[in-house]
Amino acid sequence: MSRWLGLLLLLLGACAPTEEPLAEPDPGLAELAIVEVAPTTLLPASRLVIRGRSLPGPSDGSIRLWLMGTSKLPGTVPRNLDVRLRAEYVSSEEAYVLVDTEVLQLLGGNSVEFEGHAQVVIDSVIDRREHVTEPLQVKLKLVPSLSPRLDLLELAGPQRTTGKVHPNDWLIVRGDGFLFGGGEGETVALLSGCFLPEGTAEPCSLNGRSVREVEIPVAPLSRFDRAGAILPYAPTIHGVLPGKFVGTIRLRNQPPGTTARTVSGTRTVAVEQVRPELTGISPSAASLGQYVEMQGAGFIGGQAGQATLVRLQGQFSLQGSPVMIPVDTEIVVKWLPRYPSGPVGRYVLDETDALGQALESRGGLREAAGVFVGNGTTTLRFGRESVSSKPTPLRIALLRPKQVVVVRFLSSYKDSLRLFGLRAVDNAVRARVLEVARRDYAGINIEFREGGEDMPWPQDFAYYAQVDIGGPDPNGLGYLGYDNTPGRDMQNRRLYDRIGGVNAVTQSDGSPGYGGVFAEQLLGFSSHPGSVSPIKSAPGEAELFDQIFDPLRPDTGGTPATLREATLLPALSSGSLCPASKDDRSHQVACAIFVLGSLIGTTMTHELGHSLGLANPDSPNGSYHNNGNLRGRIMNPGSLRSFSERAELSSSGAAIFCDSDFAYLRRILPGSQLPPSVMRPPCLDTPTM
C-alpha cells in the first residue's frame, strides 16, 4: 500500500511547480525575530505593536502576525484560533497590526481573550520564501471600551514628597483603563478648585482664583502602560505665580467619533506652586547649532502667551584675547515635555537670536570662541504674569563650529551589496566606511555618525550634514558619487548640507540633481560589470577587482559571504593581504569587506570635501578638483583616482588631503586634537583672482 501511495505522491510531485527561489535565503532576514507583542489589552482601533529584529521594509517583503492558540468569549468554551494578520512596517524593529473591524472578526469579536503563540511571518520578495520566527507566548485581551479608574495622584521626581510643584512639573496618576491616543482615543485629566497666590490673604473663595474643569491631556507612564500616566502641572490650570492650589482631579476617557465619555472617581489635590529654578546647563560647552539644555525645573512654552527666558548677566572672555565683553541678554528657551528626566528647557545656539547678534561684532558664533562667566535667571512669562528664579552662577564655554555628519546607509545600498555578495556583512562594510572617514578627517572638527532610514536623527545638534550611501546613480550618469549641494559653500557656511536625495536648486542650472555615494556603480571597475556602466581603468585593475569580488559575487558563480564568516577574522586595517588566495575563504571575505568599505569611504570623504568648499577653497572660480596630476590627493578628479588607490590596495597607501586643502579645513573646523603628522602633497591651488 505504502509503495503505491509513494508512486502516487511521486507523480503528483512531478506536476507540482518546481520552486525556484531567486537566490539564497535572504541574508537580510538572518536575524529575524519577534521580541514582544503589546499592549496586551486592546480596543477597537488600537495598534497591536510587534517588536522584533530584522523586519523587512515593504519593498523587501510583507509582514504578518501569526496567532495560534485559543480564543475565548466570556462564559464560553475556548475555541482554536489560527490567524495571520497583516502588519504594517514601521522600522526594522517594529511593525503593527491595526485592530480594525476585519481583525476583530478574525479574532472572534471585541470581547475575547486569546492565549497562545505569536510568530512573525515574512513573505520575502527577495528570495520568494516564507520566513517564520520562533514563537512567542502571548496573552491578549480585547475589550469594547475602557473606563478610567483613578487610585492615586502623586508628584514625580524630586518633588515627590514635598507637596511643592514648579509650573509643568510632572504629576503621576495611577489606576487603570487609560487610553493611548490615536484611534482608541485619549484620556484627559480634569482639575477644579481654588488657587490662592502667594501673599494673598485667605479665604481662597473670596481672594483666590477659581479653577473649573481645566482639561490636561495625560500620557502613558511607559509606552504600553494602561495603569499609570503622567500629566504636566500646566500653567493653564491657574498660571505661573507661586501660591497654593486646593481642589480635585478626575480622569475622562474620550474615544474618537462618539460623545460617550467615561469618567473616573475624584481625588483631592493640594499643592504649593513655587518659582522656577535654574541649577545649571548641559553641556557646559557648545557650538553653533548645538542644543543646550537648562537644568532645573519650571519651564513653559509651546502655547500662545507662554514663554521661558533665561537672562545671562556676566562677562564673556574671548579665547586668546584679554578682552572681556560685558553680557546682559535674554535667550528664549523651548519647553520639552520629557519624562522622567524632564521637563527641560532647551536652547539652540543660533546666529540670528539676541545672543548670536550680541557677538556679531566679534565674528559671531563662528569665530567668537570663549567663555561666559556670570549668572543665569529663568523668567516665565504667561500672559501678563511673570515670575523669575533666583540667579544661578553659570559658566558656559562657546566653542568653534563643529560639523556633525550623519552617514545614512539607504536600502538601495543594501540591495546593491547583494551584487557584491556582501549583503549579510553589511555592518562590517559600514564600519570600514566610517573608519576611512574618521581617518581622512583626523584633526578636523568633524564627527561622523552612522545613520539609516530607520535610525533617529541627532538629538544634540540642530545643524548636521548628511551623506546618503545608496545603490545605483539615479542621474543615470554612472557616477560613483556626486555632491548635489548648491554652489560652492565657501567657508562652510552651511553646517546642514545634504549630499543625497534630489536638490532642485542644483538641478535648476542643468546640473544633475541627485546626490550621494552610489555603491552599485563601483561594480564598473570589474571586467564583467553586468548592467553597471564600465569604468576605464589601467591594465590589471579590473582583474584585481575581480580577484577580490568574484569569489563572492552570485552572478559569477561565487558564494555570498555569511554573517558567521565576517566574524571569523578581525576586520582588516590594511589591504596588504589582499587579494586573498583562492583557498583562504576567511580572508577572501575580509578583503572584500575591506575593499568595498574603502571604495565607498574614500568616495564619501571626497564628496564631503566638495560640500565643505573644496577644492581651491580660496578661489571662487577655481576648479572643484585639485590642479595638476599628482596622485594620492583626496580631492583629485576621478581620472586620477585609480581603483587600487580608492580601494587602498596600492603600495602608496591611502589618499590624503593636500596641504592647502587641509589647512583650509583646519581653519574652518579646527579640531582640538592635533592633526596627524604626515607629509601632504601640494594642492597647486588656482591663484585667487
Next chain:
Amino acid sequence: MRVRAWFLAGLLLATGCGPQVGSLKLSALAPHSVTVAQEVVIPLLADGTGLQPLTWQWRSLTNPELTTRLHRPTLSAYSGGRALWRFTPLASDVGPQSVEFSAESGPLSGSIALGFVIEPGGDPPLFREPVGEGTTLDLRSMPCAAIAVVVESSSLPQVSLSLVSPPPNAELVQTDDLGGKLVFCPSMSQAASETIYPLLIQAEAGPHTVRKSYVIVLRRPT
C-alpha cells in the same frame, strides 16, 4: 487498491497539471508610488499555465529606451506562474509611465498593462535659519527685530515665504528665492499691551507648505 492507485495516477497525467485551453490571465500589483532612486518591485502572476514553459516579456509603452538602457529593469520568472519586475527609476524617467507585461505558455498567451507616475522625490522645504525657537527684543537698544530666514528646498528652486496672521508691524520680506528677512517693529502701544509675540513663518513650494513657530519676546525694563 492497486488498480485505484494506477487509475488515479493515470487520470492526473491525462488532465495535466492545469487548464489546457483558453488564454492566460495575468495579474499584477501596481505600485502605490514610484520615486526616483527607489526601487519598485512589481509581482506578476499568470493564471492558467499548462505544462508548457512560461515565458515572460515586457515593454514600455511610454519610453522604448527603457528596455535597452544599461541599467534597465529586470524581469525574473519563477515557478507557479510568478514573476518579479524590478525597476529603479532615473531622474530622466520622471512622469507617467506605462508598461505592458506579456506571457506565453505554449499556445496560450496574455498581457496586462500597468500605468504609474514616477515622482522626482523632493521633500518639503526645511527651515534652516533661524534655527532657534525665538529671540528677545530690547526696545531700549533697538526698535526692531530683524531675523534672517533661510529655507532649503529639494523639490522646487523657489519658495514663497510669508507670515501667517502676523501681528501689526511684523512682516516677512523675501530677499531671494530661498530666503528673506523677518522684521518686527512693535509700536509703543503694542509693547505696553503684550510682550510675547508668537509668529508663524510659512514656506510654500508647489504642493508643500511648511511652517515654523518663532517667538519674539520683548524685554522688560529691570
